Amino acid sequence: EAQVTQNPRYLITVTGKKLTVTCSQNMNHEYMSWYRQDPGLGLRQIYYSMNVEVTDKGDVPEGYKVSRKEKRNFPLILESPSPNQTSLYFCASSPIDRVNTGELFFGEGSRLTVL
Amino acid sequence: GQQLNQSPQSMFIQEGEDVSMNCTSSSIFNTWLWYKQDPGEGPVLLIALYKAGELTSNGRLTAQFGITRKDSFLNISASIPSDVGIYFCAGPRGGNKLVFGAGTILRVKS
Numbered sequence: 001e002a003q004v005t006q007n008p009r010y011l012i013t014v015t016g017k018k019l020t021v022t023c024s025q026n027m028n029h030e031y032m033s034w035y036r037q038d039p040g041l042g043l044r045q046i047y048y049s050m051n052v053e054v055t056d057k058g059d060v061p062e063g064y065k066v067s068r069k070e071k072r073n074f075p076l077i078l079e080s081p082s083p084n085q086t087s088l089y090f091c092a093s094s095p096i097d098r099v100n101t102g103e104l105f106f107g108e109g110s111r112l113t114v115l
Numbered sequence: 116g117q118q119l120n121q122s123p124q125s126m127f128i129q130e131g132e133d134v135s136m137n138c139t140s141s142s143i144f145n146t147w148l149w150y151k152q153d154p155g156e157g158p159v160l161l162i163a164l165y166k167a168g169e170l171t172s173n174g175r176l177t178a179q180f181g182i183t184r185k186d187s188f189l190n191i192s193a194s195i196p197s198d199v200g201i202y203f204c205a206g207p208r209g210g211n212k213l214v215f216g217a218g219t220i221l222r223v224k225s
Contacts, residue, residue, distance in 0.1 A: 042119075042121075043205075048211060090158070101163060102146055102206065103163060
């Protein structure tokens with residue numbers, strides 16, 4: 001089954017404790033992206049990647065890092081999480097020829113709480 | 116900052132009612148997209164619009180790309196309980212970014 005898989009789905013952590021949210025897709029998509037969803041703000045893009053070893057900042061990259069060493073994986077790293085990073089996070093992917101038309105495939109989300 | 120303005124922010128529906136929501140922007144978009152997010156899941160693409168004035172249907176859903184390219188609306192006819200969720204409009208910005216509205220929350224009237 002074609003899918004975008006995120007782990008963990010739920011996580012409660014404490015300020016300053018490094019964490020990684022993994023994202024993996026099995027559709028051979030070149031493009032991958034991370035979003036955070038907050039009430040009243042919709043989905044805001046954190047980082048995106050056009051292909052392996054190519055990453056770029058979205059609209060809200062502060063406090064996050066990403067890497068794209070393999071085509072299928074795009075982990076989101078919070079080196080020193082803070083309470084304002086409490087949010088619902090989504091990973092998404094797309095074939096490169098559909099990026100300009102905005103057709104993304106989303107994972108099921110990872111709900112992160114930072115105490 | 117937020118570039119797409121959705122209204123209403125939330126609405127209650129009764130089964131069988133028609134539902135209408137819209138999305139506006141101060142900037143021109145060349146593509147408009149409507150996504151739906153079911154509770155506990157990620158957004159799923161419902162309809163994509165690529166041409167100003169275009170009217171597209173997907174089952175009970177109808178969406179239009181405004182002629183000025185600064186707005187779009189989504190209609191749901193004869194709503195059913197599984198229509199509840201959050202509806203997002205979205206548009207590509209700068210080629211590699213997709214910007215989303217804040218969403219319209221659809222709830223069932225009890």
